[in-house]
Amino acid sequence: MARLYPLLGINVRLVVLGHARQSRNARGSGPTTCGLNTAAITPGFSTWRWRGSCVHVAGTESSRAWLGSTGHMVMRYCPRMSSRPDPADLPGVAGATGRYREWAPPAALRGGFGQLWRSDLPMGHSGEVAVLPDGCVDILWRDGRLFVVGPDVVAAHPQLTPGAQVLGARFQPGAARAWLGLPLSEIVGTAVELDAVLGVRARRMAARLNAVGDAEVRQQVFARELAGVAGNGVADAAAAQVFAQVRAGHGDLAGVSTTLQLSTRSLRRLCHAQFGYGPKMLERILRLQRLLAMARARPGDGLAGLAADVGYADQSHLSREVRALAGIGAAQLCAQWRS
Incomplete structure (x- = not known):
């Protein structure tokens, strides 16, 4: 019946x-x-x-x-929880939440740093901010303190207050190890206070930044003070080449080894020391960054087209990788990044 x-x-x-x-x-x-x-x-x-x-x-x-x-x-x-999350519950993606700007560093910093940047969250922002892995290391100032932020393998979720300002300096690929004086594999997924690395110089720099009330002036002081405490680190040439080739998506890792005349083991050791993890993880992270760049440059493209052009096997592969690295779905990530 x-x-x-x-x-x-x-x-x-x-x-x-x-x-x-x-x-x-x-x-x-x-x-x-x-x-x-x-x-x-x-x-x-x-x-x-x-x-x-x-x-x-x-x-x-x-x-x-x-x-x-x-x-x-x-x-x-x-009732059952819906498999599609409420957009209001998703974390805001850093670089697409609030106002984000970056610019070239002054000459005194260009040997070790690629960009200076600033992020300002809206006063009404609530909830988490997801910082996506990008294969890079940053020195940043937030909440009155200076940090060295190591390379991430998944999205980080720092606790930021509404209206928070964050100032950052991003190392050139292959420059962070010499500047900091330690293998990056020791700081993967962590934020270390800068005074643990630079001691009193970092504490003086933080005090001068905290004494500035104007946000525009503070970003100028940040660059000037960083140049004053900067070490003598210069980007490792082999590491910079590895990063450039993997970021461009030119061939597989075996081809990178051949081009740079490195054995597979040597490439692995180099990547762990200079980027914090092996070449395969670096490839996955930089492919995610290519996806973000292409999604913003081609707002009309769907996930299947992006997957084919970025280097994923198919749309399912793209979705799995985005979920694993970013912690949210590919469609939600692209929608935020394009907004």
Whole structure:
């Protein structure tokens, strides 16, 4: 006997042939020995389970309601979390949230630093900010303190207050190790206070920055003070070449090794020392950065087209990698980055 139970605009089709009994078909993929034809449940009700004489069907609505009964079997509708997150619950992506600017460093910093940057969050911003991995190391000032932020392998979520200003200096690829004096594999995924590396020089720099009330003046003081405490680090030439070739997506890692006349083991050691992780992880992270650049440059392209041109095997590969590295879905990430 089949019945339709309309409620709140939802139709649940049930075929009931007997009393409720424990079923071996726990995922509801087809007919069961107890007489409930779960294949007849309308798509959208993806799971069900027995509890005594009650069948619980998981759906997508946010409310619970009794649907009705047949014989000794009572149907009750239970909510399920939607697989599509509310956009309001997603973290804002750094570089696409608030105001972000970057510019070339002064001559005194160009040997070790590629960009200076500034980020200003809106006063009304609440929730997390996701900082995506980019293969780089930064020195930054936030909340009155100076940090060295090591290379990330997944998105970082720093706690920032509404209206927060962050000033940063991004190292040239291959320059951070010499400047800091330690292998980058020791600071992967961490933010170390700069005074642990530079001592009193970093504390004096932080004090001078904190004494400045005007945001525009503070960014000028940041560059000037950083030049005063800067070490003698110069970018490692081999590391810079590896980064440039992998970022451009020219060939595979074996080709990079051949071009630079490095063995596979030597390339791995170089990447761990200069970037914090192996060449494969560097390749994944820089491919994500190529995706972001292409998504913004080609706002009309869908994920399938972007996947093919960026270097993913297919759209599913792109989606898995974005989820693993950024922590949010590819569609949501591209939408934020293009906005």
